[in-house]
Amino acid sequence: MSETLVAAGADASAPAAPGARRFWRRLRAQRAALAAASVVALLVLIALAAPLLTALEGQDPTTYHPDLIDSARGGVPVGPLGGIGADHWLGVEPQTGRDLFARLVYGARVSLGVALAATVLQVGIGTAVGVTAALGSRSVDQLLSRATDVIVAMPLMIMALALLAIVPAGFPRTVLVTLVIGLIGWGNTAKIVRAQTLTLKGLDHVAAARLSGWNTLQVARRELLPGLAAPVITYAALLVPMNISVEAALSFLGVGVKPPTPSWGQMLTAADVWYQAAPQYLLLPAGALFVTVLALTVLGDGVRTALDPRAASRLRVGTGRGDAGRTGKETTA
Template identity: 70%
Template structure:
């Protein structure tokens, strides 16, 4: 099976972002209906997350307002009415035990889950690129030190270490920011290893050697020559990391060390829904379904971006299309 590192291995003529290259990548993506569908799903989810306050206003609901009259206390707090309390006022029903509107809480939960995943990916990529470049362009001692640190970060049990670190953080520290830093700073090892491998290959090419022989320093060579060529694999790996980080945030929230109530997140909702699975299956299936769809869409789009940025894969796609048309 092809690993992530093999899939992102440097290839001659790899497409790098630019005006013409961006149009070429877009043309390749348009040939993949699954990628377009995944992009549409993600765009809708991002729109819902951004417009969560507006959607709550249109629904006439406060995501943190309790409605005791909407739950049946005689049955232990199960939502009154059919299908989890769905009504004209509560489009997806209400939360068991509290009666809080489920639609608005899911919308606000999308904000937390997507924002934490995007922020953690940004930190992950930023630290990983800097570490990988420093290892590849530095001396032997620096390369060995960073490579050792990279191996340690990859081997660390991120989830367990994240749970341990959240226990010593001051209570007033913003939990979304804490999750961004934890997931991002504990997961940069894979990015650093890929960037180091790519840089070691690129620095032997003529245009990089010419830049170094011209008297340019390591920083200038990295900024002007290496980073544009590294953009394609880094963008591809970022697309792969996003769904991983969404699952990491959901896992930490599920274990009770993520965002604190009343701030909603999909993982936190799944955690509180464990005791309601039989009594109110919708309360479990809705956040779980959204999490599944989001991760699947990011995975499909990430694979499509990898293919579009790799001219070898694009060439195979064109050959397959021509053969199909000939038949």
């Protein structure tokens, strides 16, 4: 994936990155990306409004309801469809009786929050390392490139499992999972940024900035970072669903977010033995994960197409519209 993004962004002869208006016009032309963006916005809204939604239901994610559990049947919820009713919109958890709707919406806060924060950390570290390697001396470039290769070669899940297992239990688990994912997963971002920065260094406007007396920091901030926006944003959009899956996997393995803090991966861990007696307990978090990852992946692909002029050109060719008409519209915009 990273090699494809580098190839897409590293052609110096490609037109400059489109402005905001052109980007939004290209993004709006993709119905799948718009639908995915709507789904992502709805999920973020649900996560932010979790306290309000649970207050409307009259429940919270941690209160046990033993009266709603049939202990004679091993802890299966009482009532049809896992105890769904006016008081519990999606039913209750087996064995504990905790409200599933409350745990699902609060779990969205954890899963999305960890993924977004880890992505910001990965992009920040990767961009800093990539730009420094490309603009530094040969020895600095070699040192940072070898360090990046080591990070990329590390198996993320194994390293995360090892680090999470040795950290004291008192450390906030959500923060720890975010740090582990962010500090281990920045290697591909650094490679993309370094490759693109090396390409941008050879352009005339960057050379002119250097000849005018600008120092390296000024050149990077004013000339290079704007050109890096498209590949970095594109890759960041693809990192978010990957990080959601990593957080869910870590929680599923029992080393991620700890109870009573709800998480979709943690809910899947507890639901693996209830898929026959209470299938909604497994299907709800699994479905939420699937929809979130799918929507973010489609949105990331749409952002890539909108930011890459060549991809947008291929998209227009596929629509069968005339080149002359398209050129006139682009000029007018």
